[in-house]
Amino acid sequence: MQLLNSLISHMTPLATQTGPSFWLPAPVSNFADTVDGDFYFVYWVSIFFLVLITALLVIFMMKFKAPEGQKAKSQNDHNIILEIAWTGIPVVLSFMMFWYGYKGYVAMATPPSNAMTITAEASRWFWNFTYPTNGASVPGASEDFNEIRMGLRDGSLTPEQAKERENIVLEKAGLHVPVNTPVRIKVLATDVLHAFYIPDFRVKKDCVPGRIGELWFEATEPGTYDLVCAEYCGQGHSLMHSKVVVHENQESFEKWLAVAASYDETLPFAELGEIVWKRKGCVSCHSLDGGNKVGPTWLGAFGSERQYTENDVAGSTIVDEAYIEESIRYPMKKIAAGYPGQMPVVKLTDKEILWVTEFIKSLGK
Amino acid sequence: MNPNEPNAAGSEAANAEAVTSAPVAVESGPSYLTVTKTISSWAFTLDHKRIGLMYLVGVLGMFLLGGVFALLVRTELFSPIPLITPLFAADPGAQADLYNQWFTTHGAIMVFLVIIPGVPAALGNFVLPLLLGAKDVAFPRLNLGSFYLWICGAAFFVYVLFNGGVDTGWTFYTPYSTDTSTAVIPAVVGVFILGFSSIFTGLNFIVTIHKMRPKGMTWFNMPLFLWGAYSTAVIQVLATPVLGITLLLLILERTLGIGIFDASSGGDPVLYQHFFWFYSHPAVYIMIIPAMGVISEIISVHSHKRIFGYRYIAYSSVAIAIFSFIVWGHHMFTSGQSTTMNIIFSGITFSVGIPSAIKVFNWIATMYKGSLTLNTTMLYGLSFIFLFTIGGLTGLFLGVLSIDTHLHDTYFVVAHFHYVMMGSGLIAFIGGLHHWWPKMTGKMFSEFWGRIACTLVFIGFNLTFIPQFVMGSLGMPRRYYTYQDKFEIYHQLSTIGAYVMALGFFMTAFYLLQSLASGKKAPTNPWGGNSLEWHTPSPPPLENFHGVPSATDPYELDHFDYDPVTGNYSSRTSTGTA
Numbered sequence: 032m033q034l035l036n037s038l039i040s041h042m043t044p045l046a047t048q049t050g051p052s053f054w055l056p057a058p059v060s061n062f063a064d065t066v067d068g069d070f071y072f073v074y075w076v077s078i079f080f081l082v083l084i085t086a087l088l089v090i091f092m093m094k095f096k097a098p099e100g101q102k103a104k105s106q107n108d109h110n111i112i113l114e115i116a117w118t119g120i121p122v123v124l125s126f127m128m129f130w131y132g133y134k135g136y137v138a139m140a141t142p143p144s145n146a147m148t149i150t151a152e153a154s155r156w157f158w159n160f161t162y163p164t165n166g167a168s169v170p171g172a173s174e175d176f177n178e179i180r181m182g183l184r185d186g187s188l189t190p191e192q193a194k195e196r197e198n199i200v201l202e203k204a205g206l207h208v209p210v211n212t213p214v215r216i217k218v219l220a221t222d223v224l225h226a227f228y229i230p231d232f233r234v235k236k237d238c239v240p241g242r243i244g245e246l247w248f249e250a251t252e253p254g255t256y257d258l259v260c261a262e263y264c265g266q267g268h269s270l271m272h273s274k275v276v277v278h279e280n281q282e283s284f285e286k287w288l289a290v291a292a293s294y295d296e297t298l299p300f301a302e303l304g305e306i307v308w309k310r311k312g313c314v315s316c317h318s319l320d321g322g323n324k325v326g327p328t329w330l331g332a333f334g335s336e337r338q339y340t341e342n343d344v345a346g347s348t349i350v351d352e353a354y355i356e357e358s359i360r361y362p363m364k365k366i367a368a369g370y371p372g373q374m375p376v377v378k379l380t381d382k383e384i385l386w387v388t389e390f391i392k393s394l395g396k
Numbered sequence: 397m398n399p400n401e402p403n404a405a406g407s408e409a410a411n412a413e414a415v416t417s418a419p420v421a422v423e424s425g426p427s428y429l430t431v432t433k434t435i436s437s438w439a440f441t442l443d444h445k446r447i448g449l450m451y452l453v454g455v456l457g458m459f460l461l462g463g464v465f466a467l468l469v470r471t472e473l474f475s476p477i478p479l480i481t482p483l484f485a486a487d488p489g490a491q492a493d494l495y496n497q498w499f500t501t502h503g504a505i506m507v508f509l510v511i512i513p514g515v516p517a518a519l520g521n522f523v524l525p526l527l528l529g530a531k532d533v534a535f536p537r538l539n540l541g542s543f544y545l546w547i548c549g550a551a552f553f554v555y556v557l558f559n560g561g562v563d564t565g566w567t568f569y570t571p572y573s574t575d576t577s578t579a580v581i582p583a584v585v586g587v588f589i590l591g592f593s594s595i596f597t598g599l600n601f602i603v604t605i606h607k608m609r610p611k612g613m614t615w616f617n618m619p620l621f622l623w624g625a626y627s628t629a630v631i632q633v634l635a636t637p638v639l640g641i642t643l644l645l646l647i648l649e650r651t652l653g654i655g656i657f658d659a660s661s662g663g664d665p666v667l668y669q670h671f672f673w674f675y676s677h678p679a680v681y682i683m684i685i686p687a688m689g690v691i692s693e694i695i696s697v698h699s700h701k702r703i704f705g706y707r708y709i710a711y712s713s714v715a716i717a718i719f720s721f722i723v724w725g726h727h728m729f730t731s732g733q734s735t736t737m738n739i740i741f742s743g744i745t746f747s748v749g750i751p752s753a754i755k756v757f758n759w760i761a762t763m764y765k766g767s768l769t770l771n772t773t774m775l776y777g778l779s780f781i782f783l784f785t786i787g788g789l790t791g792l793f794l795g796v797l798s799i800d801t802h803l804h805d806t807y808f809v810v811a812h813f814h815y816v817m818m819g820s821g822l823i824a825f826i827g828g829l830h831h832w833w834p835k836m837t838g839k840m841f842s843e844f845w846g847r848i849a850c851t852l853v854f855i856g857f858n859l860t861f862i863p864q865f866v867m868g869s870l871g872m873p874r875r876y877y878t879y880q881d882k883f884e885i886y887h888q889l890s891t892i893g894a895y896v897m898a899l900g901f902f903m904t905a906f907y908l909l910q911s912l913a914s915g916k917k918a919p920t921n922p923w924g925g926n927s928l929e930w931h932t933p934s935p936p937p938l939e940n941f942h943g944v945p946s947a948t949d950p951y952e953l954d955h956f957d958y959d960p961v962t963g964n965y966s967s968r969t970s971t972g973t974a
Binding site: 101114 | 476487489563565576577659665666699700701703730731735738749754756757763764765767785786789793796797798800801804805806866870871876879880951953960963
């Protein structure tokens with residue numbers, strides 16, 4: 032086993048690499064070495080057998096190819112030694128694979144007791160992160176990252192501008208952790224299944240409604256990495272991105288945390304409401320331009336008449352402050368006619384609700 | 397030497413006798429195709445061959461439909477920018493919804509309507525009684541009933557296509573499936589009905605194999621296809637009812653809100669996954685075990701050599717069938733299932749790999765010192781071995797707990813199961829179709845176009861799915877309508893591969909149809925096989941055999957003389973069949 036371990040470590044390009052390799056993304060967490068080591072062990076065993084089997088197929092094809100009607104050179108149909116060999120060797124190899132995977136997995140499933148806990152809550156189709164020290168609630172900002180991505184692609188943003196915009200967004204969004212610190216993530220879902228996945232860290236956990244999932248990691252390299260949803264969750268599944276920021280040290284992380292969840296309260300209420308609309312994920316379902324998304328548009332919504340169903344009974348109301356607040360606090364109570372009724376409970380403060388209401392008002396009657 | 401092992405030396409005496417009593421193929425009288433000609437003689441037929449042929453037409457039609465959706469998905473993914481969905485929907489949200497319906501439809505059709513019934517119901521129905529020297533299956537009426545249930549299930553799918561589609565993915569995971577406004581219930585009812593079609597076929601095959609083997613055919617000189625069909629039938633009968641119950645619960649959850657899968661009512665969405673995979677993991681083996689049976693026939697017959705390690709192949713089919721029931725939890729390694737459960741399921745999962753490896757090595761050993769005819773059928777057989785090897789080996793990555801944490805729900809998984817389900821299951825189905833085509837239709841297809849098409853399918857398949865392994869392990873999640881630019885090159889290669897493969901399949905459809913119109917007449921035994929179907933005319937008469945056949949040694953393949961004029965392999969006069 033020892034010999035094999037050292038052999039594996041020679042075959043894998045781990046020691047020198049921080050960027051992505053041909054097969055695997057950047058190895059930047061404490062689990063990357065284990066997972067990648069296991070990956071390359073299985074990989075080389077597989078390559079060996081694939082080459083062996085392919086070589087035999089090709090050699091036999093060339094050597095024993097014969098015109099129709101020619102007799103086979105042998106009709107031998109068994110060899111007990113061979114059968115034992117090709118049963119025994121796979122048994123041993125697959126037990127080794129199981130064993131490595133088991134060892135690695137137990138470490139991944141056991142967070143150390145001193146780990147800092149951050150809650151990641153998944154809703155259609157945005158992330159929200161809650162930090163323990165000050166209860167700051169920070170959005171995943173999927174829409175912003177997707178806009179930046181599209182801007183880069185259609186050339187309206189240069190890579191530098193994109194990076195700059197990303198940094199501005201990340202001042203108040205994203206999953207932030209200090210480097211070389213054990214972090215435990217509690218994963219929750221408010222509506223359907225999602226999965227919390229950071230490819231560069233090799234960690235993944237399903238977010239299941241009604242369950243509290245957990246995973247942990249220690250980021251080993253400061254930088255910005257992708258966080259994606261890996262479990263199919265409908266229309267916005269492929270846009271449910273966010274970023275992980277690994278801070279260089281604890282101080283930098285704490286400095287960020289102190290300002291992350293705050294608002295610039297000198298701004299007019301309607302502008303603050305627009306920030307809430309983006310930050311809290313309203314943007315994924317409510318448009319501002321009259322376009323139909325999963326929920327009704329906010330353009331001209333205030334003061335208009337809204338048909339709804341409540342407990343399967345149809346009704347109608349004027350959209351006013353009370354109706355907006357009720358719809359935020361109890362989203363499944365009155366469901367606007369013609370919409371599927373998929374709104375999660377987004378916990379807003381009283382101030383945030385006030386700002387959002389002012390924002391909707393400002394969008395005209 | 398194991399005295400029970402069928403081998404050249406030990407069973408020679410028995411063979412001589414068996415071959416002597418093998419039926420004589422008399423090329424006269426109408427075949428099952430021409431004996432009656434009315435539409436009702438097909439619609440109400442109890443003949444397993446006609447039912448098999450009708451299944452075949454249905455399955456191939458659904459394969460075309462599922463394939464069209466695959467091409468739509470792959471075309472859309474050629475670019476991360478919406479490419480063809482805007483042709484069908486103006487709103488960006490509706491475009492994403494449409495894509496989600498496409499991949500769901502592709503998956504559901506291919507799994508439930510093509511691969512599961514492909515080898516067992518379409519090829520199996522035609523071949524199984526012939527291999528047994530029987531006139532029909534044990535319950536011909538039930539067999540016709542299975543077929544109409546299949547039609548009924550397929551009709552529900554077609555209804556869904558025109559009534560809002562379904563966007564849950566083929567797995568119907570809760571709570572999404574209880575929440576989406578698409579046509580989940582008709583789709584689930586369709587799958588429920590197809591389940592019964594599958595159960596009845598399985599039941600029929602179990603009874604047929606138990607009760608209708610000819611004189612002299614023991615379990616251990618059955619053709620290996622029958623071992624595959626038998627193992628599959630057992631899984632169909634035992635596992636499919638669980639799917640049926642699960643789907644009923646899903647319907648009740650959607651209509652009455654019983655709450656069994658709903659966390660807010662005290663239920664658990666993961667429970668659905670347990671129920672679903674308790675069927676659907678064995679279902680993977682419903683797709684692959686009969687395919688392995690086909691390959692055992694193809695490799696042996698076209699190598700003109702006894703199958704190597706008969707008993708090991710037979711037992712490994714049974715072993716896979718048994719293990720398949722206790723590995724379902726490996727689909728839920730990241731679901732929050734307990735660590736202990738994950739470790740147990742991971743351990744058991746590796747046990748499935750062993751019998752698969754045994755089969756591959758035995759097929760290769762069969763080729764050693766054989767006389768390999770590299771015709772279209774054999775090329776499909778060889779493709780299968782290569783593709784199945786990749787499918788099996790990449791399964792190892794997913795069984796290793798630490799690696800699966802990274803690879804779960806990425807394109808690596810997508811590529812892996814396509815290698816197993818399509819590269820293995822479907823390629824074996826197409827290979828088997830070529831193997832038995834002359835027997836079914838009485839016509840030979842064009843070997844020239846056949847080999848070209850097979851090569852295109854092989855190259856296209858690998859080009860489609862190898863890039864998916866790479867992007868998957870780099871972190872590309874599955875079921876994504878749009879993706880990060882860094883994955884674009886892999887998606888583009890994959891899409892090109894899909895088109896190459898489609899070209900191969902269209903070519904196949906073309907030359908097979910052409911063979912019906914103007915193909916050379918097929919001889920009784922075009923490949924030199926010795927199982928019973930090669931001892932009756934191509935196509936067989938309605939009652940399958942003239943006279944009552946008794947068992948042959950299916951892998952006694954060296955006593956034939958090839959006639960280059962007729963293309964027929966006939967038993968040597970010395971064996972006394974003249």
